[in-house]
Every structure is written in C-alpha cells, then in structure tokens.
C-alpha cells in the first residue's frame with residue numbers, strides 16, 4: 502500500500518482528504534490504488550458491515566462448500582495494509598450533502614467532511630415479490646447471508662433455487678455437491694440467454710441436468726408455503742416443490758437510496774460520466790452502484806462483476822489524482838459451476854455470428870466466439886479453456 506509509482510506526474514490540485522463510502526471491492530481497490538500512486542493524504546472508508554472488505558465470489562462457491570473460511574476472504578492481505586486508512590465500519594452512510602465539500606452523514610449521528618467522495622455502496626440481493634419472511638428462505642449477497650445459508654444447507658435435504666442466473670447456478674452447483682436434492686426454477690424459457698445468448702444459455706442449462714439438478718424453466722413462484730419455516734414452493738403451473746431451504750437469486754438492486762436528497766442523478770445506479778464523475782462536484786461513483794457512461798455503446802452501463810468493480814476502483818483513483826487514464830479492458834466475468842470454469846469477455850449483440858472455435862461442449866471444454874457481420878471479434882466465451890480464452894481476450898483489447 503505504501504509503495505509509490507515512480508515518474509508519474511500528478512495534478513497539483515490533490516485533495517487532502519478522500520472519503521470512500523462502502524468498504525467494498527471497488528472502494529478498497531480505489532484506496533489501494535491511491536496509495537500505490539503516492540497519495541499521502543487522509544483516506545476514510547465508511548462501511549455499514551462490521552467486516553473489513555472481503556471478496557464475494559467465493560461466498561456461493563468454496564465458502565458454501567466449506568473449503569474456504571472467513572479469514573480466506575479478506576481483501577486486505579496484511580494488517581499493515583489497512584493501517585493508513587481511517588475505518589468507520591458498522592455504521593451506514595445515511596445522507597450526502599454535496600453543495601460545498603462533500604459531507605457524508607452517518608447512521609450514528611456523526612458526519613465526515615472530505616474534499617472528494619467516492620461512492621462504492623454496491624448492490625443488494627433483490628427479493629421475491631411474494632411473502633418470503635419464512636425461516637429457511639435466503640438471499641446471498643454478504644458474508645452473514647453465506648454463514649446462515651451454509652449452516653442451513655448442512656441440515657437440509659431438499660433445496661429450491663429461484664433464478665438460474667450465475668448466483669443461482671453456483672448455489673445449485675454447491676448444494677448438489679453437498680449431496681442435496683436440488684431444483685432450480687427460472688422465469689424465462691432460456692436461462693442466461695440474455696447475458697450469453699441462446700446457444701450458450703442452453704449449454705449452461707444442460708449442465709444442471711447433467712449434474713443431477715432439476716431445472717424448471719418458464720415458471721414463476723406463486724407462493725412460499727410454511728408456518729414458521731419454509732416447507733415448499735408453489736409454482737405458476739401449480740407444481741408443489743417441497744423444500745427445507747429456498748435460495749432466491751433473482752438479481753441485485755444498486756444501493757443508492759441512502760443518498761436520496763443529495764441532488765445526485767440516479768437511474769438504476771448513480772449516473773456518472775466515463776470518468777466516474779457524478780453530476781455533483783468532487784463526488785464519484787464506482788462498482789455495482791454506478792451506471793457509468795460507456796463511450797463505445799453511447800449508453801450508461803452498470804456492471805455487476807468483480808473485474809469491473811476492481812478496475813473502476815483503480816481507475817477512479819487515477820482520475821482523482823489527475824493522472825492520465827489507462828486503456829480500459831473489455832468487460833470480463835467468470836463463474837464456477839459444477840467443477841467447470843466459465844469465462845466471458847467483450848460484448849455481443851443478438852445479431853452477431855456465434856461459432857464454437859475449439860473443443861466440444863459435450864466434453865465440457867470449449868471456446869466460442871461472437872463476431873459482427875464484418876468478421877470482427879466482439880466477445881469470447883470459454884469453458885475450462887483459460888489459456889485459449891486469454892488469447893482471444895487479448896485480441897478483444
């Protein structure tokens with residue numbers, strides 16, 4: 502954290518105090534990047550959770566399986582790393598005044614005033630539109646969710662996962678490996694088709710069947726049944742699915758409500774320009790809570806992926822310090838399901854040409870590319886083929 506980047510010329514208008522709201526991946530990436538670039542001013546990190554920043558991807562994978570513990574998740578590798586940050590943990594930000602210097606109001610009645618505020622409050626798991634306060638019904642976003650779910654899975658026999666997106670698929674994969682009977686229910690007819698396209702969506706859906714998980718697509722949850730604890734789920738086609746654990750994985754909502762009244766532009770996330778600047782002076786937003794202007798598509802885009810949150814955290818530190826921007830890599834994400842590593846980079850459209858360029862989906866190892874009508878590579882997907890994937894990813898730039 503204390504090392505310096507030699508030979509980098511910074512702007513002379515360096516802020517004295519930077520406050521980061523959200524003890525998150527994007528937030529800590531910004532803090533670490535500020536220090537790496539030689540920033541010696543004060544950095545305060547505000548977090549509503551009591552934990553120091555931790556990594557979320559293992560929560561649906563190794564942590565649920567019991568092959569990773571809480572200590573393995575820390576994003577601060579050594580005590581020394583966190584020493585030059587003032588931590589305000591366990592207290593949410595409840596308001597922002599951005600008229601003069603940004604002032605963050607905290608839930609305990611205190612406030613932090615800084616020269617620059619970086620908002621990195623992430624997203625929260627979306628709830629089902631039906632009554633879901635029964636015991637045994639879970640969403641999975643944070644460490645405490647994962648601890649409670651892991652405990653419940655250890656005593657469960659039948660699990661229903663609502664939503665066949667990445668989190669749902671990963672939870673199903675972990676639960677079946679723990680020896681449980683798992684059903685995944687999904688509202689759309691083609692799970693993951695909106696992200697990966699119909700061909701790849703179908704290949705990913707086939708993984709559920711191949712691994713002994715029942716997938717019901719094109720149905721929605723009508724009701725969760727039970728008195729105190731959940732006993733099952735009634736689906737829109739009248740099927741009753743018995744369950745002692747139900748995991749809801751139906752997407753995430755950006756955490757922006759706390760800043761209502763600040764005058765910030767909000768539309769499915771804090772709206773920013775391509776350099777993460779909001780419409781208020783000296784207030785920036787990054788990670789899952791931010792919808793950042795994307796110069797390539799000409800639209801504001803909110804990503805919900807690890808590499809995007811980490812990359813934006815690093816990039817905003819450069820902006821705040823007045824350093825020249827680095828070239829941004831193509832969007833990238835990965836997922837682990839049923840023992841396979843899935844990776845995707847780039848952006849494709851429905852009209853792009855899809856082709857399997859290496860391997861065989863039936864063998865669980867392949868690479869597929871999407872190209873536009875001119876033959877230009879737009880996106881690449883791989884299952885268990887990291888090396889070949891990396892080559893195509895480099896081509897994407």
Ligand SMILES: Cc1cc2nc3c(=O)[nH]c(=O)nc-3n(C[C@H](O)[C@H](O)[C@H](O)COP(=O)(O)OP(=O)(O)OC[C@H]3O[C@@H](n4cnc5c(N)ncnc54)[C@H](O)[C@@H]3O)c2cc1C
Nearest residue numbers: 523525526527549557558594622623788789805806807810
């Ligand atoms: C279970 C799970 C598995 C995942 N797996 C993958 C994967 O395999 N691959 C991949 O690419 N991505 C994955 N992701 C997504 C990735 O982890 C997220 O994109 C990333 O964590 C977003 O980071 P962030 O910094 O924007 O926000 P977050 O990690 O959401 O952190 C935001 C923090 O801000 C806090 N906060 C919210 N409101 C306030 C407030 N008012 N005041 C103070 N603090 C507040 C939150 O409690 C939280 O601690 C996964 C996510 C989850 C939940």
